[in-house]
Amino acid sequence: MTAQLLFLYFAGMTVMGAVVAVAAPNLVYSALALLVTFIHIAGIYILMNAEFIAAVQIIVYAGAILVLYLFVLMLFNPKQENLYMHKQYKVGIFLGVVVLFLMLFAGYRTEILSQGGSYTPELVEDLGHTRAIGNALFTDFIFPFEMASLILLVAMFGAIILAGSGRRRSKGPGGRVDLSRRKAAKKALADS
Amino acid sequence: MDIGIQILVIVFQIAVVLGGVLTHIAYLTLAERKILSDMQDRLGPMEVGPHGLLQPLADGLKLFFKEDIIPAGANKFIFSAAPILVLVPALIGFAVVPFGRDSLFLGDIEITPYIADINIGILYVLAFASIGAYGILLGGWASNSKYALLGGLRSAAQCISYELPLGLALVGPILLSESLSMKAMTEAQGGGFWHWFIVVQPVAFVIYMICAIAETNRLPFDLPEAESELVAGFFTEYSGMRFSLFFLAEYGNMILVSCIAVVAFLGGWQAPFSFLEFIPPIIWFLAKVYFLLFFYIWLRATVPRLRFDQLMAFCWKVMLPLALVNVLVTSIVKYIVS
Incomplete structure (x- = not known):
């Protein structure tokens, strides 16, 4: 009973946070609503005895990714464009309904929901969640795990190359312009 | 046990811990002023009570009765939520x-x-420590002031960067104790100070301490509130009670990271020699925490502030690779030994 009430609270807040994140007029409010969503998802994980995932959820999503989002928001301070929403809301609703339908369809038609893995709740509780997840990740699922890290590595290389090439280009003419400006400023100083 | 009594016990525990921590925070401010003044050959606060012992009380009262100012153009909701x-x-x-x-x-x-x-x-502590960056960032943004905004941005960059080596430094003790529970970690270090993880993990300890100082925005890493450049950084516009909440958080964080350092590296409540075990464990714990806090203040009196690019380069080019190598070496040695 308590677990169900808690689940309802966490699930409700997750959905509400997500709705506010999409609908809020202010981007900073959107980010904060997303923070609420992330923290409540962590709560759902804890209800499922998955403490490790819950902690990682907060550390990675709330503590790192969303802080970076906020960082960028504050650095560039983008103006809210209401037009953007109005132009695309029909497409958005259509896509949303399609995706929702697909998810419900997948959930009811296949055996994914009724399928149980080798890690039953009792086994996980017995082994300890962190140990169980470590065992599973580094034995049965080592290939997908390593693939995921490789993909992330590729993304990081991409970011570094993009940032690096931009700097190289701006060094040429940009540097010279800066130098001449500095010379002009020096001249002006000397003249005055 | 009755569920009512159980809840009562938990409330009692929370009250004792919070009361203890808040008292420690109050007197840590006095300790800091006294130690700093001693190191700089002056007296420090002397007026309120004998040797200024009631100074924290007076400070608290003063802050409590100050006018609460919200700057024009500030986002009121976020401005009040940030502290x-x-x-x-x-x-x-x-x-x-x-x-x-x-x-x-x-x-x-x-x-x-x-x-x-x-x-x-330990992951729980790290998770909530990472949430702390929001308050600083949002406080800086909501103040509608350029100093506060710059302070907030600097702080966010610093917190995100130093969280990585901080977490990686704690992986060493986690590997050695084979547990993420702070209690199990303490118990794994029993039987004399040569079993403490600082002996086998000195690199991790140094990395942890440096990152902890950076995470709590203390000198020499207090760039988010560098007064000569940014007035007071992210809390420039805050006054009265709201300001004191930021202040409490800074000192509370200092105590918290010291506690974690004691648990992860200095054996928690374990006595250094078995013949000293007649002294209650909690006194050992507090003594170790006090030593680390003294170290913090000592450092503040000794080292000048870094430049921002030095700070970032130091984190990404020195601390992070060092912490990664430490994790690698620890795992290999642990695998071979066991």
Whole structure:
């Protein structure tokens, strides 16, 4: 009973946070609503005895990714464009309904929901969640795990190359312009 | 045990821990001023009470009665929420710190020396520490002031960067104790100071301490509030009670990271020699925490502030690779030995 009430609270807040994140007029409010969503998802994980995932959820999503989002928001301070929403809301609703339908369809038609893995709740509780997840990740699922890290590595290389090439280009003419400006400023100083 | 009594016990534990922590925060401010003044050959606060012992009380009262100013153009909601967002993560982490060994028994009611022993204790602390960055960032943004905004941005960059080596430094003790629970970690270091993880993990300890100082925005890493450049950084526009909440959070964080350092590297409540075990464990714990806090203040009196690019380069080019190598070496040695 308590677990169900808690689940309802966490699930409700997750959905509400997500709705506010999409609908809020202010981007900073959107980010904060997303923070609420992330923290409540962590709560759902804890209800499922998955403490490790819950902690990682907060550390990675709330503590790192969303802080970076906020960082960028504050650095560039983008103006809210209401037009953007109005132009695309029909497409958005259509896509949303399609995706929702697909998810419900997948959930009811296949055996994914009724399928149980080798890690039953009792086994996980017995082994300890962190140990169980470590065992599973580094034995049965080592290939997908390593693939995921490789993909992330590729993304990081991409970011570094993009940032690096931009700097190289701006060094040429940009540097010279800066130098001449500095010379002009020096001249002006000397003249005055 | 009755569920009502159980809840009462938990509330009592929380009250004791919070009361203790808040008292420590108040007197840490006085200790800092006294130690700094001693190192700089002056007296420090002397007026209120004998040797200024009641100074924290007077400071608290003064801050409490100050006018609460919200600057024009500030986002009122976020401006008031930010100090709370900073303070709560700083205090919530104390829930998993094991302060002593023995439970207190009142009849058959057991009062443990920690509020909760959750099996991911150290990750829990790291998770909430990472939430603390929001308050700083949002406080800086909501103030509608360029100094505050710059301070907030700097702080966010600094917190995100130093969180990585901080977490990686703690992986060493986690590997050695084979547990994420702070209680199990303390118990793994029993039997004399040569079993403490600082002996086998000196690199991790140094990395942890440096990152902890950076995470709590203390000198020499207090760039978010570098007064000569940014007035007071992210809390420039704050006054009265709201300002004091930021202040409480800073000192609370100092105590929290010291507690974690003591648990992860200095054996928690364990005595250094077995013949010294007649001294209660909680006194050992407090003595170690006080030593680390003294070290913090000592450092503040000694080292000048870094430049921002030095700070970032130091984190990404020195601390992070070093922490990664430390994790690698620790795992290999652990694998070979066991």
